[in-house]
Amino acid sequence: STQSTGPTLIMNKAITRVQGMRNKSSSTSSLFTESTISAPDIDEVLKCLSTVIFCNLKNNANGSNKNLPDIFSELKHPLDNKTNFHVIPEKSQILYFLNTIFKSNLSAECGVMCMAYVDRLLETTHTTLDPTNWRRIVLGALILASKVWEDQAVWNADFLNLFPRLTVNDLNDLERHYLNALNFNVILSGSEY
DSSP states (O other): OOOOOHHHHHHHHHHHHHHHOOOOOOSSSOOOOSOOSSSOOHHHHHHHHHHHHHHHHHHTTTOOOTTSOGGGOTTTSOSOSOOOTTSOOOHHHHHHHHHHHHTTTOOHHHHHHHHHHHHHHHHHHTOOOOTTTHHHHHHHHHHHHHHHHOSSOOOGGGGTTTOTTOOHHHHHHHHHHHHHHTTTOOOOOTTTO
16 A cells, blocks of 8 residues: 555645635734745735725725825825725725835835835824825835835836826925925834834
8 A cells, every 4th residue: 555654644634734724814803914024925915005004094084184295195196097086995906006016126025114104104194094195105105115125226217107197206205295204214113013
C-alpha cells in the first residue's frame, strides 16, 4: 500500500484543512486579513482602507466641514466630470478609486500611512469625510505617504495621467495645505502604524 506516513501525512492533512477552511467573517467590526504588519498584502490593505473610508462617509453624512480649506473640495477642484457628489459612494467605487491610484506603484505601507494621515487631518481640522471631499483628502494623504515612505516617491506629475483635470500646481497646493493642516507632522510611531 502507498499510504502516507509521518511528516507527509501531517502536511497533507494540514493542506486539506486549509483548503477546506471558509473565509472568516464576523458580525462585529473586526477585519480579518492574511497580511501582517511586516508584510502587508496590498489587496487586503486596500479593502480595509475602502471599508474604513466607506464607514466614515456613512457615519458622518451630516458632519461639518467649515474648517476645511477649499482645496480639499471637489466642488471647487474636481478630479473628473463624472462624480455625483450627492450620494455616498459604494465600497466598490472607493476600492476602484484606490486601485486606480495604487497602479502608480504605491506600496501597501502607503495605504496604512494614508489612513493615519486622513484620521489626523480630520482630527486637526474638526471635519468629516463627505462625497465632496473624500477623494481629494485620500489623494493628498497618499501623496504625502508616498513621499514619506518610498525611497523613489511618486511625483505629483505622475498623478496627472490618472486625473486629467488636475494640474501640478493644484496637487502642489493640495500637498501644501495638507502639510499645514497636519502641522508638518508626518511621522508615525509604531503604535500609530
